[in-house]
Amino acid sequence: MxxxxxxxxxxxxxxxxxxxxTGLQELRSLIHALDYAENDIFVHIDAKAQYxxxxxxxxxxxxxxxxxxxxxxxxxxxxxxxLVLAHLALLKAAYANTDGRYRYYHTLSGLDFPVKSHNYIMxxxxxxxxxxxxxxxxDDSAPSHIQLRCDQYHFFQDSLxxxxxxxxxxxxxxxxxxxxxIGIRRFKGKRILKGSEWWSITDELAGFYVRHAxxxxxxxxxxxxxxxxxxxxxxxxxxxxxxISPRGNLRFIEWEQVTRRDRSPRALTIDDFETLQQSDILxxxxxxxxxxxxxxEALIQSGFVADQTRN
Numbered sequence: 675m676x677x678x679x680x681x682x683x684x685x686x687x688x689x690x691x692x693x694x695x696t697g698l699q700e701l702r703s704l705i706h707a708l709d710y711a712e713n714d715i716f717v718h719i720d721a722k723a724q725y726x727x728x729x730x731x732x733x734x735x736x737x738x739x740x741x742x743x744x745x746x747x748x749x750x751x752x753x754x755x756x757l758v759l760a761h762l763a764l765l766k767a768a769y770a771n772t773d774g775r776y777r778y779y780h781t782l783s784g785l786d787f788p789v790k791s792h793n794y795i796m797x798x799x800x801x802x803x804x805x806x807x808x809x810x811x812x813d814d815s816a817p818s819h820i821q822l823r824c825d826q827y828h829f830f831q832d833s834l835x836x837x838x839x840x841x842x843x844x845x846x847x848x849x850x851x852x853x854x855x856i857g858i859r860r861f862k863g864k865r866i867l868k869g870s871e872w873w874s875i876t877d878e879l880a881g882f883y884v885r886h887a888x889x890x891x892x893x894x895x896x897x898x899x900x901x902x903x904x905x906x907x908x909x910x911x912x913x914x915x916x917x918i919s920p921r922g923n924l925r926f927i928e929w930e931q932v933t934r935r936d937r938s939p940r941a942l943t944i945d946d947f948e949t950l951q952q953s954d955i956l957x958x959x960x961x962x963x964x965x966x967x968x969x970x971e972a973l974i975q976s977g978f979v980a981d982q983t984r985n
Contacts, residue, residue: 678681686796688713689776691764693757694784695720695750698729700917701784703970705733705741710792714740715788718760718769719784721747742767754832757901758894761871762887769884777803779880781872785960789926789950789973798924798956801873805919806879810869810906824866824907825859826850836934846898860893865871867906868899872957873923879914926950941965947972 690708694701694717701717708715719726727743734741744763750756761781768779783935788795826922828850876922883890883905890908894900909915930940939958941962947969950958961970 685866686800687759687776688796688799689716689768689771689779690714690782690787691716691718691761691779692718692784693750693760693764695927697725697785697962698725699967700961702730703770703961704782704787705730705737705921707788708745709737709739709963711738712796714768714771714794716742716744716764717749717784718744718764720760721749739814740771742771750834752837754900755891755895755897755900756832756845757871758897758904759891761901761905762891764884765880766884766887769880773954775877776880777877778874779877779935780874780957783872783959785958785962786872786925786957787961787966787970787973788956789958790912790956790976795956802919804876804917805921806876807874807919807921808869808905808915809873809923809925810867810918811869813955819859820866820868820903820924822850822854823868823898824894824900824903825861826853827858827860827896829896831896831898861907864907866903867910868902869906870923870925870927871901871905872927872959874956876917879909879917882909882912882914910925921954922952925955925956926952927960942969944968944972945966 685936692701692704692715705717717727717730730741730743735936741900744760748756748760751758764781765779765965768776790798826849830846853923877953890904894904899904906915925947926942928938928942928946929937932938939960941960942958943965946958948975949955950969969977
């Protein structure tokens with residue numbers, strides 16, 4: 675009987691892997707909301723963030739979940755291959771922690787928040803065990819501009835461009851088209867799939883990425899927005915592609931046009947409360963204070979998520 679209880683509990687352990695670069699208080703709230711004995715939480719804070727791991731040390735001693743910090747910290751850049759490295763660092767740390775024996779691995783940003791209770795989330799993944807919850811644009815994955823992300827070398831994205839529309843961006847464009855003209859095709863005709871970088875995957879798929887981590891890091895070096903491509907492109911020719919759930923990645927993210935060329939997730943507010951009650955939405959972003967504070971409190975009071983002040 676003891677073994678049976680232990681096996682069930684162990685079977686449902688989850689690893690939450692958080693990429694954070696801003697919003698210290700929002701990150702602390704997220705960690706508190708995930709603080710259950712069945713969970714372990716792995717955090718990577720961008721090397722250039724204005725806060726560090728020392729500002730999370732005070733909550734470690736009172737937690738039920740394990741809290742682990744990824745070092746060395748990676749200096750991540752929007753659209754750069756450095757984000758692929760950060761995702762892989764989180765996966766490798768989580769997979770190694772219990773020899774890959776978490777049942778599910780979840781990627782979250784530091785501005786995410788669970789919108790269902792811990793029990794609901796655990797039951798959901800038990801009910802759908804074996805499915806990988808990822809959102810991939812299968813019908814829009816072969817256009818030339820998507821291929822351009824990985825087929826040609828983007829030498830300046832991490833160091834000089836990021837999200838800026840500067841002279842280096844245009845030099846990068848010109849360089850890529852010149853590379854294409856002379857026949858540089860890094861992926862040799864393999865199509866590049868694109869989707870969301872936020873997902874919840876099984877132990878088996880996590881193990882696949884970890885075993886191929888060095889190859890993936892090398893293959894996607896000097897790419898553009900490959901954090902939205904590598905996880906799908908790498909499994910297209912494997913049986914894992916058929917395990918992707920039609921429910922998507924179980925996340926609510928609503929994009930808004932910030933400028934003519936910039937789309938970003940908008941801050942969620944109390945007006946989104948009803949939408950977040952949908953059964954297949956387990957996490958949402960982005961939660962930014964003070965705009966999202968009322969929504970967060972409403973979720974806690976409704977019982978959707980546990981009271982973060984319980985410890």
